[in-house]
Amino acid sequence: MLKELLEHRQTEILKKWFDRVVNGYKPEAARFLTGGGDRFANPVRHTLLTEFENIFSFLWGEGGDERLSTALENIIKITAVQDKTPSKALGFIFVLRDLLFEEVAADPALDAGIKQDMLVSCVHQTDSLVSLGFDIYSRCREKIYEIRIKEIKSQRAGVMARGVVVDG
Amino acid sequence: MSEEKKIKPNEILAGIDYNPPATGWMDTPVDFKKGTFCNSVPAKFMEYLGQPQPHEWKSYQDDWGLPDNWREIIFEGMRERLKKFRTFRVFMDICVRCGACADKCHFFIGSGDPKNMPVLRAELLRAVYKRDFTLAGKIMGRFVGARKLTVQGIKEWFYYFFQCTECRRCSVFCPYGIDTAEITMMGRELLNLLGLNIGWVTEPAANCFRTGNHLGIEPHAFKDSIEFACDDVFDNTGVKVEAPINRKGAEVLFVSPSADYFGTPHYYTLMGYLLLFHAVGLDYTWSAYASEGGNFGLFHSHDMMKRLNNKIYHEAKRLKVKYIIGGECGHMWRVLHQYMDTMNGPTDFLEVPVSHVTGTRFDHAASTKMIHISEFTADLIKHNKLKLDPSRNNHWNITFHDSCNPARAMGLLEEPRYIIKNVCNNFHEMPENTIREQTFCCGSGSGLGTEENMEMRLRGGLPRANAVKYVKEKHGVNCLACMCAIDKATLPPLLEYWVPGVEVAGVHEFVGNALNIEGQNERTVDLRGEPIKEQEEKKDA
Numbered sequence: 001m002l003k004e005l006l007e008h009r010q011t012e013i014l015k016k017w018f019d020r021v022v023n024g025y026k027p028e029a030a031r032f033l034t035g036g037g038d039r040f041a042n043p044v045r046h047t048l049l050t051e052f053e054n055i056f057s058f059l060w061g062e063g064g065d066e067r068l069s070t071a072l073e074n075i076i077k078i079t080a081v082q083d084k085t086p087s088k089a090l091g092f093i094f095v096l097r098d099l100l101f102e103e104v105a106a107d108p109a110l111d112a113g114i115k116q117d118m119l120v121s122c123v124h125q126t127d128s129l130v131s132l133g134f135d136i137y138s139r140c141r142e143k144i145y146e147i148r149i150k151e152i153k154s155q156r157a158g159v160m161a162r163g164v165v166v167d168g
Numbered sequence: 169m170s171e172e173k174k175i176k177p178n179e180i181l182a183g184i185d186y187n188p189p190a191t192g193w194m195d196t197p198v199d200f201k202k203g204t205f206c207n208s209v210p211a212k213f214m215e216y217l218g219q220p221q222p223h224e225w226k227s228y229q230d231d232w233g234l235p236d237n238w239r240e241i242i243f244e245g246m247r248e249r250l251k252k253f254r255t256f257r258v259f260m261d262i263c264v265r266c267g268a269c270a271d272k273c274h275f276f277i278g279s280g281d282p283k284n285m286p287v288l289r290a291e292l293l294r295a296v297y298k299r300d301f302t303l304a305g306k307i308m309g310r311f312v313g314a315r316k317l318t319v320q321g322i323k324e325w326f327y328y329f330f331q332c333t334e335c336r337r338c339s340v341f342c343p344y345g346i347d348t349a350e351i352t353m354m355g356r357e358l359l360n361l362l363g364l365n366i367g368w369v370t371e372p373a374a375n376c377f378r379t380g381n382h383l384g385i386e387p388h389a390f391k392d393s394i395e396f397a398c399d400d401v402f403d404n405t406g407v408k409v410e411a412p413i414n415r416k417g418a419e420v421l422f423v424s425p426s427a428d429y430f431g432t433p434h435y436y437t438l439m440g441y442l443l444l445f446h447a448v449g450l451d452y453t454w455s456a457y458a459s460e461g462g463n464f465g466l467f468h469s470h471d472m473m474k475r476l477n478n479k480i481y482h483e484a485k486r487l488k489v490k491y492i493i494g495g496e497c498g499h500m501w502r503v504l505h506q507y508m509d510t511m512n513g514p515t516d517f518l519e520v521p522v523s524h525v526t527g528t529r530f531d532h533a534a535s536t537k538m539i540h541i542s543e544f545t546a547d548l549i550k551h552n553k554l555k556l557d558p559s560r561n562n563h564w565n566i567t568f569h570d571s572c573n574p575a576r577a578m579g580l581l582e583e584p585r586y587i588i589k590n591v592c593n594n595f596h597e598m599p600e601n602t603i604r605e606q607t608f609c610c611g612s613g614s615g616l617g618t619e620e621n622m623e624m625r626l627r628g629g630l631p632r633a634n635a636v637k638y639v640k641e642k643h644g645v646n647c648l649a650c651m652c653a654i655d656k657a658t659l660p661p662l663l664e665y666w667v668p669g670v671e672v673a674g675v676h677e678f679v680g681n682a683l684n685i686e687g688q689n690e691r692t693v694d695l696r697g698e699p700i701k702e703q704e705e706k707k708d709a
């Protein structure tokens with residue numbers, strides 16, 4: 001039932017999700033992200049729009065963890081290098097959770113008991129996103145350090161292999 | 169805290185700041201967060217180059233050790249440069265704030281930081297110019313965008329002028345042709361006057377001044393490196409190549425970026441050059457002193473650029489060559505194309521380049537007497553002078569990254585593509601708005617390719633990597649070709665983060681692989697020493 005309710009409201013929820021996340025950026029960036037430009041001129045906008053839709057449909061649909069992970073990863077790879085604390089980098093998931101709560105709470109046709117169950121279900125679903133997200137975030141950060149170390153090593157190795165003495 | 173201003177617990181948890189600082193750019197202070205800036209320059213390199221105000225300082229500390237009269241020094245520096253460089257004055261005056269450049273910078277696209285919009289980056293200088301060099305600014309102040317220069321402002325200059333790769337993408341979209349890269353160059357020059365620069369620009373410049381190349385490699389080690397490459401060419405192809413160094417009276421002086429002889433994957437490009445020159449019997453020489461095509465002086469100041477560039481013509485003269493060929497370097501070509509002739513010319517001791525194989529006269533280089541290796545090679549292919557077997561590159565599925573300087577500063581768009589299409593069988597372009605004049609920067613040029621700046625590099629490189637990802641998914645691309653030493657060093661980490669599984673290679677690596685040369689062995693391995701068939705199977709799988 002929750003699935004139907006959310007699917008029915010999918011377009012509105014996705015729009016709100018995107019708008020709220022984008023408004024977390026500085027005003028000039030928010031304008032850019034809501035503005036035009038194709039997926040190459042405006043890659044962050046494109047990634048958020050595409051992957052929000054994917055996450056939404058994988059969350060209750062087919063897909064499974066692997067596709068969900070890929071969708072999350074495509075977003076978190078970006079937020080992990082955008083000057084954000086871990087909680088901010090994953091903030092978009094909490095925005096979704098709030099939105100789902102709002103949707104359920106606002107439906108006048110549901111009785112209190114059903115609403116309660118639905119809210120619990122929303123918590124479970126978004127919790128699983130959060131735990132997947134934290135793993136991905138840590139992997140991204142580890143990758144950055146790994147790349148940095150590799151770069152230092154390869155610079156040294158290239159120079160030493162050719163017997164070059166470098167002295168400033 | 170008043171009731172309305174309290175942040176709701178939900179918002180804290182959500183990590184979303186629904187109300188980002190409403191302060192305008194002038195009042196938002198710069199935050200030096202590790203991972204997003206390059207280390208400051210140690211005094212010894214400034215001293216070596218005879219630069220003003222050498223001192224030890226760290227950009228993330230409060231006190232930058234500025235001299236008491238820092239403001240006068242900057243104003244005097246601005247006055248001098250406004251007089252000397254017409255473009256600087258014009259660029260300060262004519263921006264109409266139309267915003268066409270605003271969303272064209274890869275750093276803004278990747279980071280969302282407004283001061284990475286080219287118009288605001290330039291405004292950091294322009295606001296000071298307005299206040300102290302124009303009447304309107306003196307009278308009306310902030311109202312016309314004028315701003316008093318403070319120590320905070322200097323820190324902002326440092327942060328954002330070393331967060332511009334001088335790639336010039338923004339200038340392509342500006343209706344007035346304002347070149348923010350030139351404004352960045354001015355900003356960096358002014359910072360130099362206070363002893364402020366980054367290590368990764370000044371140290372290579374100092375090394376280059378001492379030994380002729382950025383790494384400080386001395387002539388004997390340079391010779392060893394080139395000979396080492398000749399041995400590797402022999403091991404992989406069975407062809408014995410010669411690489412003359414400092415040979416007087418050769419027809420051509422060949423200058424390549426130093427990374428070609430110590431970096432990977434640059435080294436395979438070097439092997440490609442060696443094979444090509446051998447195949448066409450080019451009468452040429454390397455120089456152990458002009459052992460660097462790159463010029464980190466470009467990222468430092470006009471004077472430094474001139475000083476470091478000078479050695480190329482100097483060596484051409486000393487070695488009595490007729491003309492110069494330059495290797496796969498990026499910013500070398502900006503220096504060459506836009507400044508070299510006026511800085512260190514005229515080159516009346518050289519001749520207009522003429523290919524000894526095809527007889528083609530490169531008239532566009534009539535003044536500089538220096539051509540790009542891709543012009544030389546494309547001309548050879550056009551005249552059918554090379555025996556090629558492109559199938560030896562079948563393990564590569566290639567796309568081409570136009571490096572900012574050869575593409576935008578020099579217009580070298582067709583030659584590399586023409587070469588690749590003739591020496592490889594699998595080539596796919598990235599989308600139109602990410603290549604040629606509109607190419608996206610690697611995010612690490614102009615001295616910003618340091619490991620400590622990795623986060624900023626990854627942000628700035630996102631638009632480039634995003635287009636690579638697209639062709640990887642669509643066409644199975646597994647190799648990003650380019651013609652720039654900085655690209656070859658900085659694209660691999662970029663791709664490792666954003667698009668794992670795509671390698672980086674120089675154009676002449678493919679040329680070397682495809683060339684059929686008399687006396688060669690079975691050619692079962694490529695220039696990387698990898699078995700070709702096995703690699704091909706791996707790719708197809």
Ligand code: SF4
Nearest residue numbers: 273332333335336338
């Ligand atoms: S030159 Fe390149 S890096 Fe600098 S502001 Fe323009 S687009 Fe950005």
Ligand code: SF4
Nearest residue numbers: 263265266267269342
């Ligand atoms: S495009 Fe040119 S005129 Fe327009 S805001 Fe940018 S620099 Fe100024």
